[in-house]
Amino acid sequence: MSDVLVKIEKSFNISLNDTPANEVQNFGKLCEVVVEKVKKTNSDSCTTQQAFYKLRNAIHASAGHDNDIIKPQTKLADLFPRDGRIEAVAAIEEEMGFEIQLLKPKQWIVNAFTLLLVVSFVLAFYYLAIGIGGMVIAGLGLQLAGRFGKEMYIKTVGDLAEKIAREHYLKCRRDASTINKNEVSEKLRQLIVSNA
Structure with missing residues (x-):
């Protein structure tokens, strides 16, 4: 659970150290604590969609792929052939400003x-x-x-957009001073499930 809490703190740019353990007794309360600590204006815009566009722009800028071919269902293996994959992913991470942790060893x-x-x-x-x-x-x-490592366990651009939206929530928002309060519980659930 401590790994999950670290990921939550990183994704939402908050600290949970000052929150007493008895205050967070269930998942709903955890969601309330995160929303309370983020202290951003509510906006109904979709963070995963914003993450997709940010990712698409980074792929276009770093690898030169045309935006028209980069869709949620586009296979990452088609965009990043095995040769040069490490360098291509590093260029995307530099363009986006954070690590996407896409590659793993066999x-x-x-x-x-x-x-x-x-x-x-x-x-x-x-x-x-x-x-x-x-x-x-x-x-x-x-x-x-x-x-x-050059293996990609995430298959499509859409799956990668969902991953970065949950792991780098605020960095994916077009307007970093906003948060979609309706999404927070789903992003927290995804973080917990992906870490299980």
């Missing part, structure tokens, strides 16, 4: 280095030097895999 690589880490930890009880060496290799392997 799952079997993560599993292999995680297994090596666990085995090395156990091995350290019997052969300290070998165990520590294995843990160092596993840690470095996981870091490199994360840095150079």
Whole structure:
């Protein structure tokens, strides 16, 4: 739950540290606390739609794709071929002003280095030097895999727009001094579900 709270704080640019735990006893109360802390003017405009247009403009500006071909159902793999994918996503993140965390390593690589880490930890009880060496290799392997991963688990531009709208809510708003109070509970629910 602490990871979810950090994501909520980041998305809505608030701090929940001064909120007593007994004050937030259910999901509805969490929504009320977030809306109260954001203190923005209410506007009925759709944040996911605004995130889509911001994303489309960033893709156009950084990768040169025509806006007409960038639709919610457009496959990200068609826009970003495997070769040069890391650089293309970095250019979009720079254009948007925040990380979209789109790329990940292949799952079997993560599993292999995680297994090596666990085995090395156990091995350290019997052969300290070998165990520590294995843990160092596993840690470095996981870091490199994360840095150079090219897999996209999000398939379409629309799915990516929804992801960035929930993870960077205020940064996606056309007018950062507004919030759509009707959306807050849905965005919070999406953050919790995506983190489960």
